[in-house]
Amino acid sequence: MFLGSGELEEITAFRRALHRRPELSGAEAETARSVAAALEETGADEIVAGLGGHGVAAIYRGTGEGPTVMIRAELDGLPIEEVSDLPHRSEVIGKGHLCGHDGHMAILMALARGLGRLRPARGRAILLFQPAEENGAGAAAVLADPKFHALRADFVFSLHNFPGLPLGHVALAEGPVNCASRGMKIALSGRTAHASSPEDGIAPTFALAKLLSGLTGLGAGGALDENFTLVTVTHAKLGEEAFGISPGYAEIWATLRTLTDERMAALVSAAEVLVRKEAEAAKLKATIGYEDVFHQCSNAAPAVDELRRALDEEGVSHDPGAGALPMKASEDFGLFGRVAPSAMFFLGAGENHPRLHNPDYDFPDALIGIGARVFMRVIRNLAG
Template sequence: MFLTDEELRKITAFRRELHQKPEVSGDEAQTALRLKEELSLTGPDSVVTGIGGHGLAAVYGAEPGPTVLIRAELDGLPIQEISDVAYRSTVPGRGHLCGHDGHMAILMALAKGLGRDRPTRGRAILMFQPAEENGAGAAAVLADPKFAALVPDMSLSLHNFPGVRLGHVLLREGPVNCASRGMRIVLRGKTSHASNPEQGIAPTFAVARLLDSLTGLGNNGPLGPDYSLVTVTHARLGEPAFGISPGEAQIWATLRTLTDEAMATLVSRAEELVESEARARQLQVDISYEDVFGQCCNSPEAVAQLRRALDEEGVSHDAVNSLLPMKASEDFGLFLTVAPAAMFFLGAGEDHPRLHNPDYDFPDALIAIGARVFMRVIRNILG
């Protein structure tokens, strides 16, 4: 390990500090400020702040050569933590229950090492990205004019993975995360007295039909090119009153496919279904989308670099596993539109609480493993 035991202990303490003060997507100002303070102690060649929102990037190295970008996420989740650890969240209704605090700690470990021993050529960029949980962050970073000076030749990332033995890595080429998006449907008719529903235009029957027909658009089959899933996550009809026949309703549904092409087809079919039902019931309809994630694919050249590093660091790994690709989404896939990119999945323990569970906590033992792998890639490419 390129860090001393004392340095690793301090980085673990820093991870636990972050764990206590989670901020949700788009609100990571204090997290970014604290990271900037800690990064300044490592002497980066430059730090770019406010990228894509509250994102920041620390740059190490200024000689000609390639640029390798390592990315971690800033945001926590709007979930109440129920852990009994001493460093549990102090923010009501908020928790680092996906491990982004641990991912940030891994990059801080890299910052310590890179600050002490710069690359001999090119640049290593540590990108702390905002707003991963709602799918907005990567797009905002890439669209930010500040990113033009940071465009990498390769981008890498990781995610901890409960259900896989501690420290074991899953890594494969091609698709690793599904595309998904939240579809919000608003149906508007006209209220009436509950004793005379015929005098209004109620969305009741449209909602009843759509709850079934939207779900029926998905096949929930094997994770191949034709995979699709529609999950209704919320529905509301009218006001909570007995004297009013409803005039408005909402349905929220998550659309999920393995590929972006399949997503375009599923979106078109869902919109056609909703609009047809609205016309049949003389309802106005508004459709909007949130939490939009594209497919996440690993490029062969980036995977090759990670496999070499895993082998050289003695970290066990495999490519064939029923857990990949994941049905869950990840906005890191957008970095592949800029340069070769890959994400590996680092086992958090077979019986570890799952991601987004209220009792989840990032295993500190993964900090050293993740940092070693990334540092090995950086040294292999940049020297």
């Protein structure tokens, strides 16, 4: 290991400090400042702040020409109340680092310590702390930022901790690893009336009922192949909380999920046709919007080869996932694959560990050293 036990203890303390003060997607100002200050102490050659919002990148340059290797972590927490007795539990009501992004940042901070002492021989190593992963907006914002042009990489790597796999064991596979998904928000507008005379209004009641079953009927899940589709209704609202009013307004929120972007385009089209059909039949105005848009996440073969080599050289056990991959959950890292060969590996957090987004989840600190070793080996293999 390129870090001493004392340094790992310091980085663990850094991780737990981040855990106490989680910030939501797009609002990671304090987290970004803490990260930037810690990176400054490593002697990075350049620190770029304000990437795609609150993103931060640290650049470590070699002395010769060579590839640029980017390693990415996430800054944001979740709008979930943490339920635990940990001394470092969240101090922010209703918010928690319950996906492990604090641990991912700690892994990159361990890398920063090592790179600060010994630069890559060639090219550049870039550590990217990305904002707004949880709502799918961060990767797109970083890539669209003019400041990112100077950071373009030859390879981009990332990891995610994975409860359900043995602690420290890695799932890694080529091809699709995370589904595309998006939140579809449907508003149906008619006209209210007195509850005693509903015929005087235009109520969305029956259209809402048809759409609740019709949308879920477009995708019932099944095998995770190129035809996989799943529609989950997550919220519905009808009218006002009153007994004297026949409703004139309804909302449906549904999450659309597919394995590929191509299949998502077809599902979106089918869902919109269904909504407009039912609205027209009921003489309602339909408005459709989308939030939390995630594209498919696929691992490129050249990047996977580099990760496999590093895992083998570091003695970290791995396999294609034993049924864990691809997964239904979404991840906005996939967009980086449009600018460079990219790959993400999944680092086991323990078979019985609380699952991601559970209120009692906490990142296992034992993974900090493992993740950092693997990424450092990747950097040394590619850039010397």
